[in-house]
Amino acid sequence: MSETPSSTVPSAPSSGLKETILTVVYAVIIALVVRTLAYEPFNIPSGSMLPTLLVGDYLFVSKFSYGYSTYSLPFGMQLFEGRIFASEPERGDVAVFKLPSDNKTDYIKRIIGLPGDKIQVIKGLLHVNGKAVERRRRDDYIYRGVGGHSLPIPRFIETLPNGREHDILEESDEEFKDNTMVYTVPEGNYFAMGDNRDHSKDSRYLSGVGFIPRKNLVGRAEFLFFSIDGKVWNFWKWPWTIRFNRFFQSID
Template sequence: MSKIRDLANTIIGALAIVVVLRSFAFATYHIPSESMVPTLEVGDRVAAVKFPYGYSRFSLVGGDYLPRFPGETGRIPAAMPARGNVAVFRHPVSGEDFIKRVVGLPGDRVAIREGRVWLNGAAVPLAESGHWTYRDPSGAIVAVTAYRETLPGAEPHTILLRDRRSPMSDMAEAIVPEGRLFMLGDNRDNSSDSRFSSMGFVPVENLIGRADAILYSFASCAGEAGLRCAPRRMLERVE
């Protein structure tokens, strides 16, 4: 009986450590779609650190069933992300975990004209940087133009645009409400994000963590009978 008790205590202790780490330190997430290409590719496993944004009930394992934390943002402490951060958050409609780039902060005026983001009346710098190809869910190869976008106060990052005159490339100016964020995918023609009513502005409370590293990837695969996959990159900082 003592051996069984010791084994049970070891298992319970290990589970408790995992829950604490996943709630307060970091958690890992799998990238299932092309919405953040080229920053993140399908098959990437990213680590999202929790402490930079403080903690809300969505930060904690099983926290969906907890009451909202006190304060205007529902976070302790009430930390705010920076423009350009790649963040994991709880989708305000579907309740799924999503990952997008923070583009607009509370009070910002955001518009999109021919694929270019405008913030507070000024165009965000956008410079063509070549071409990119990727495989869409149907297996077809998609060719798009790559651009370097530089949000205020952030390092440049690469986005993809297939057609700067498509309906997805324009959005009337809107003001980001208090306690909300405007989120965009880097693959602008293939991302469900804050441009659409299916997501809308994301509550700051719904932030889970900042995506800081790609732990490994199975995006590059080859083989016939079985896929043989190798990591694409290890512990690369996500700007």
Template sequence: MAKDKKTSSGGGILETIKTVVYALLIAGIFRTLFFQPFWIPSGSMKDTLLIGDFLFVNKMAYGYSYASCPSLYLPGIGIDIDASDLCGFLDGDNTRLFGTAPERGDVVVFRHPVTGRDFIKRVIGLPGERIQVREGLLYINDEPVEIQDDGTFTEIAEPQGPQRLRPRCANGPVGDGGACEKEKLVETLSNGVAHSILNISNQGSDNTPVYEVPEGHYFMMGDNRDNSSDSRVPAVAGGVGFVPFENLVGRASRVVFSSAGSSMLFFWTWRGDRFFEKIE
């Protein structure tokens, strides 16, 4: 009987290990092929996306490339697994399996061309187009986009998210707990996509040279125009530069829930008005 119990115990442990392995494999396949969770870490896409928004990225939207493979970055415990570590053999030809081009105005998660980290921005310029910003106004192929005043975006001046980032304010400096304000506008792109953008101040990124988007690449911008590291600055200089087609991970279409605290686990800090909010 003792031997039977030992055998049974050993078999139970083996079955548990197999169950865990199968579960991890299924989760890995699901994340690679269908949806990837993404938590907004910065304010570059305000007020479309807020720090602490949690969403799923649709990986089926643009087909598959090396960037579709999952990555895991946990610097606190020394884990840094990039998509190229797992699927780097697919990198380099700037093509996709079942590839579908993004549309202007899509909110997209992509791999940074230099660091490989996940970024989220809006697709502004398509391959072969001319993009420029003059006095804060976006021009596409030398034509200005339509903008309309939309009041003021107001948030509390306080550290936000796990990185405890402080918002930039047009009415700054603002002390802790004060009302941090930014000018809010609605920008309508040439294909009719209308979305919110924020303006903080007049700065260098409000006047740019003309960017000619190479074939097979896209020009990305954040909706929080004065607080976004995007295609207006080359990737090697700390920006994003032109993003290759193969670096796209997927399209973001809806916020699942949103946490105003330093952790998404702090349910008491969840924003009640952002459950399943559509991303426009």
């Protein structure tokens, strides 16, 4: 008895495309959750936080450090008012916040004044609640300018009232920002300054930055994950422009 060849059963349409789309969707959702609740990347476009942060530094900011506000959410979603799971910044934290004048622009500065504090700068020396903070000289910071020119800038170690230390740059003691009024930090607000004291637009400028409302805090700067002295898209120059020694440095 002859056998009839078995007919070939056509296979079901490939589900590869569907799986790829789902994988991309899941990846986007996970990235949004991490970016919203855990860590968000930022890059440094200016020298206002020299010598702590350099132009071309890329860092992670912990979103959970100070709790969450509407500025923690993607796409400008307005789901609630104020902050939830809130905790207070510590004096000396390097923090990212939304510029109060437009609530859109990201700024990064150091928290100097807490609610109720009185802050003043006299001849370049920071005063907190009527007392001058300790400041001691150290070696100059060498700024590398355009064309490879080097400029030495006076560098100091500043010790805040809670004992936290950080480096600052201070070239002059005679400008407006070196001799200020007394700023009384309102309740629910903070006073922030750049470490590059003569080249930072910060809370000393009440009409430009001013006090930082608690709800405008985005998070605390934690560590660097990349740094480059040049344009990041010029990848062919990376062997000479990437600052490998700054990778994974913590931000103090």
